[in-house]
Amino acid sequence: MATVDLTSLDNTIEDGKHRAPLVLGGMNYSDVTDAVAGVWEKKQPAIWWPIFGLSVSLTLLFGALIMHLFFKGVGVWGNNNPTYWAFDIVNFVFWVGIGHAGTLISAILFLFRQHWRTSINRAAEAMTIFAVICAATFPGIHIGRIWVFYWLFPVPTEHLAMWPNFRSPLLWDVFAVGTYATTSLLFWYMGMVPDLATFRDRSKSKIGQFVYGLLSLGWTGSARNWHRYEMAYTILAALATPLVLSVHTVVSFDFAVSQLPGWHTTIFPPYFVAGAIFSGFAMVVTLLVPVRKLYGLENLITIRHLENMNKIIMATGLMVGTAYTIELFIAAYSGVASEQFAFYNRAFGNYWWAYFIMFSCNVFIPQLFWIKWCRTTPWFMVIVSIFVNIGMWFERFVIIMALCRDFIPGSWFYYRPTWVDLSMLLGSFGLFFTLFLLFCRYLPVIAMSEVKNVIPHADHGHGEEHAAHSAASH
């Protein structure tokens, strides 16, 4: 059956008569199981170990630097008057934003019945969880008096008689990110249970059977269970959709609710959400192109999947580009000198280079995706997506560096990160990749039960026929 030459397949051609197949190579149910479970059953590709070793070293560096920070204090960072917020919040917003693509793919595309999400949603949701873990680390460690971190939460203590201030956006952040992390974890785990049951049933080792047996909760695939499961999945998707929009909105409130020129703008919530989806999709592309290549999943994560994601990157890139331009216009149109100065300073001030990197990486480079070759060539889209990641990190940097030139020119200050700042950013990537590599090693990277639902039933020849048709017309 699976005899079609992979290199000649092209499911990116738009054909009004047929729906483009979402799974190539004429795979049937057991082929899908074998391909996905193979990632876990077979030996890991040779390159897995060096990457994992590097990531774990960076994670250890991250942990060591966190200890260094705790024992020395936040003075080891470059933050200083007037730049009280610097890399810690830049990294926080960057990582939270990365997470948003996972929820968008798993929840919003689910509600819109975009079936192409099935091949990529599991890895994207995993990415969400790991990105949120990286994100939550930074506000967690920046609070100076780390031993009273629990003041962030409404903990009832009779002696303290202190409660969080529910009118502060920083507190909203605690609730929003906490809810987001919890809900994403539930959604991810619930979606994984049927696939964990597949692993349980395939596992040869006692430990594997025990662990996956425990994790899959005794799932049998009963139709009565599936009925409630699908209902729960739909409800969670419907809950996660407003949630994902609210999280980055609340993150943007950290800035927008303050009364600083350059921050106090109503465009921030939509602009942050668009930016979050933009950066998140770029990260999904960065991760999935190597994953599909290394594990031989080209028939499941097809070029069409990648092309769709690149189209979203291009669309959201245009949205953030529009937002950047509107910001400049509103500042000029407002007639407020401080506002105008803030934006003039952002574009032409001492961090002009960061603004330049941001604008070119986020607005100009994704425009390459108008060319079909660019959005369907894996190695090239990885390069573009890395540029987008760099650009989105700098977007947050540019926004926060507005602090460097505050109201009193006497206190103007050129912020420079210390080696600790830079190493912690690097270390957070180490943590992210460590978790992602472990995920690839031990958990189902593709939602098998969902993919099986979108491959043509009964008539397995249909997909092949269409593939041949596409190949012929190419």
Place this chain on the structure above:
Amino acid sequence: MAHSSSKQPKPAGPKSKTIGLLAQFDDPESLVAACERARDAGYQKFDAYSPFPVHGIDPAMGISRTRLPFFVLAIGLTGCLVALAMQYYMNAVDWTKIFPGYAFFISGKPLEISPANIPVTFEVIILSSAFATFFGMWLFNRLPQFANPLHRINRFRRATNDRFFLMVETADAKFDANRTRQQFEEWGATAIENVDLDLTDQEIPKFFKMAGIVGMFLLLVPPVMTFRAYGSTNRAPRLHVVPDMDWQDKYKAQQTSPNIGTDKEPVFLYADDRAMRAPVAGTVARGDLQEDDRYFRGYEPGTLPPPVKPVAAESSPANFVSTGGPNAQDPAPAVQDPATAGQYPGEPKWIDTVPAPFTVSEAAIARGKQRFEIYCSVCHGYDGNGNGLVNRRALALAATGQAQWTTAKSIHDPTVKVQPIGRIFDTISNGRNSMGPYRSQIPVEDRWAIALYVKALQETGIQPPAGAAVPPAAPQQ
């Protein structure tokens, strides 16, 4: 196992019991068709198993719509109320005795529920609904269930891969081993198998029970320790988590300077060993110049006589219950003739009107009354007649010889009534005889307000206590 223990309730029984008949199908369409026929054949207790949710199987099996959404809605609404109540309680209610909230007045925003409470309320609704969905779904599905006879069937492992199964339970009223098997064959089953419940392995091993009991006790340890520590006072020294925050690398005012030399040849930052520099002689702190003698000291400028002897009251703090210091019976000028009021030997010329920045008003007298009742009435009494609580207690002690006490002066005493307001101000500021100075406790303006109130009290016509007060008061002013 059944024979090993005498306590076993079923000493010898069948090793297994058939609880159902399982049919395998190779594609979802056959499964749906078989489900429809099972439903039409009148089966109630049957279920289908598939690696993914099969379209159209719910009506085929007659599965009614789950009530999960209503459960989620109920929990979500509860979450909304809980979130609003929590925020209101924590940020607006501070009158409860146990776990009081804290009324945060911030930027003049209202304490009650306001738009600022929306984000947290929203997130709590989502969080509680997500928990309700997740846990509700497993609850309704009666999962986790780790022991299931189906998992013992090798063939059934493909239910999570590429095969489709239908099981009819033997408990079903219509079940008949032969007839049901025959029907399965008719419906196109590719394999048929009995589902057996293993009866030999029903007991939980004793080890688990023991481990469970021990585990429960261990779980109790942290809450018991927390409860023990709760509300108790710890006498151990405080834990210093970040020492360089508690002991900072700096020198505070009035500390000795560090020795930057060696122990044998100490070198200090400054020759006088201090870590701070004393201000240059004659330095006046901002706002402390106090040039105006009338306002700050109560006398006409330039009338201060050259010092003859140090003012007694300046030298030591007041000993209200004294054991007899040198000042206890300080010799003082004789009783003044009202005609020469305002003239006190060795003293400047006191002003007899309130000085310029201070203005007489009803509010000023009210303020003076309030301050008088705080600072003065403890000795002088509310009416100024010297029968304050401290005075009475001290006199009682003095009567038994436990203390020496000079009776507090009545402000209605004729010698006091004639004093100009400037001198009363001076008495409040610097004290007189055994009365201590109050200039460090009471700001200038309040001292004038008290002096004003004293003058007002003197006009009320209250009579000084007869007899007892006058003779002891005679040596004083």
